[in-house]
Amino acid sequence: MINNIPIDYYIWLATALFTIGVLGVLYRRNAIIIFMCIELMLNAVNLVMVAFSSYLNDGKGQVFVFFIMAVAAAEVAVGLAILVLMHRNTKTVDINVLNRLKW
Amino acid sequence: MTLNVFYFLSFVAILSALMVVFSRNPVHSVLYLIITFFCIAGHYVLLNAEFLAIVHVIVYAGAIMVLFLYVIMMLNLNREAEPHKSTLLKVTATICAGLLIVVLVGSLKGTELMLAQQPADRSISTVKSLGQVMFNEFLLPFEITSILLLAAMVGAIMVGKSETAER
Numbered sequence: 575m576i577n578n579i580p581i582d583y584y585i586w587l588a589t590a591l592f593t594i595g596v597l598g599v600l601y602r603r604n605a606i607i608i609f610m611c612i613e614l615m616l617n618a619v620n621l622v623m624v625a626f627s628s629y630l631n632d633g634k635g636q637v638f639v640f641f642i643m644a645v646a647a648a649e650v651a652v653g654l655a656i657l658v659l660m661h662r663n664t665k666t667v668d669i670n671v672l673n674r675l676k677w
Numbered sequence: 678m679t680l681n682v683f684y685f686l687s688f689v690a691i692l693s694a695l696m697v698v699f700s701r702n703p704v705h706s707v708l709y710l711i712i713t714f715f716c717i718a719g720h721y722v723l724l725n726a727e728f729l730a731i732v733h734v735i736v737y738a739g740a741i742m743v744l745f746l747y748v749i750m751m752l753n754l755n756r757e758a759e760p761h762k763s764t765l766l767k768v769t770a771t772i773c774a775g776l777l778i779v780v781l782v783g784s785l786k787g788t789e790l791m792l793a794q795q796p797a798d799r800s801i802s803t804v805k806s807l808g809q810v811m812f813n814e815f816l817l818p819f820e821i822t823s824i825l826l827l828a829a830m831v832g833a834i835m836v837g838k839s840e841t842a843e844r
Contacts, residue, residue, distance in 0.1 A: 578679040579723070585785050587687045587720075591694055591713075593778040598698040600770035606703055606749060610710050613741065614694055617717055620733075628724040633801045633810040636729055640811065643736050644822045648829030650741050654748045655837040661752045662839075 584625035591618035605657055605667045609650065616646050683723060690716035703754050707745050714738050726802045 591614060598611030620639045627635025657667060664671050693712040700706050714737045721730035800806055811819055 579683050582785075582788065583683065583687075584720070584724075585788060586782075587690070589778065589781045589785060590691050593774050593781065594691065594694040594698060596777055597770060597774035600773055601698055601767060604703060604754075606745065606754065607697070607706055610697055610706060610745065613737070614697065614710065614713065617714065617737075621717055621720060624721055624724050624726050624729060628726060628802070631801050633807055634814070636726055636802060636807055637811045637815050639729060640732070641815075641818060641822055643732070644826060647736065647741060648825050650744060651829045651833040652836065654744060655833040658748060658752065659836055667752065667754065 581625055581629050584621060588618040588622045588625075591615075591621070603668050603670055605660070605669050608669065609653055609657070613646060613650070616642055679723065682719075686716045686719045686723070690720075703749050704746070707742055707749065710745075711738050711742050714742070728802060728804050728807060 595611040595613075595615035595618065598614065599608050602608060602611070620642055623635040623639050623642075627633065627639075660672070661667055690713050693709040693716070696709040697706045697713065700709060714733065718730040718733045718738075721727070721733060
């Protein structure tokens with residue numbers, strides 16, 4: 575089944591998804607959207623790992639994807655807790671409000 | 678046939694990923710991101726990684742995105758008029774992302790010639806063989822991951838705890 579699709583198609587797809595994630599991080603000011611774009615970038619990397627794992631018949635890539643999923647879950651849990659705290663203190667999730675460490 | 682399924686899934690994934698960035702309502706962004714995750718799970722099925730596809734749907738669409746929706750609901754962010762960056766910053770962000778994709782395409786071009794195509798072997802992505810890899814070779818990282826999850830849980834509770842509950 576996988577032999578029909580060249581592996582570079584998956585590389586280009588993951589490149590596009592990763593760039594859209596970077597674009598979202600740079601483009602938006604809403605911290606929740608920025609978190610979601612970070613998830614999108616992690617998923618692009620996961621896709622490349624699974625593609626190479628399948629094409630090279632090596633299970634290690636898929637095990638790494640499990641670890642990335644666990645790290646993403648931990649990141650989201652802590653990040654959203656910080657976000658709730660930020661909203662409680664500043665009544666907004668706009669990242670431009672958080673400029674007290676700027677200068 | 679498989680190639681058509683690949684094109685369809687890729688098209689929907691990229692389109693809904695763009696909608697995540699450009700939709701104005703955060704709830705819509707979450708729903709588009711769920712569509713993207715389902716398309717990526719479809720790609721995993723195409724790559725013979727069925728177990729990973731199931732885990733992906735359960736963890737991402739079932740747990741992480743529900744957490745996002747729950748936080749958006751709790752913070753009451755579903756209004757459309759949220760502040761946006763100035764046009765100059767938006768243009769700059771788009772140019773930066775365009776430069777990044779140029780760099781990535783330039784560096785990844787020709788990668789597929791470097792690796793020889795192996796014959797497809799469905800047995801590597803079964804639960805049994807994945808478990809053998811995970812619990813023999815990656816036993817220590819697996820345990821460290823459990824400690825990471827525990828630390829994340831404790832950290833989330835400590836950060837999210839309200840100040841008045843300390844008394």
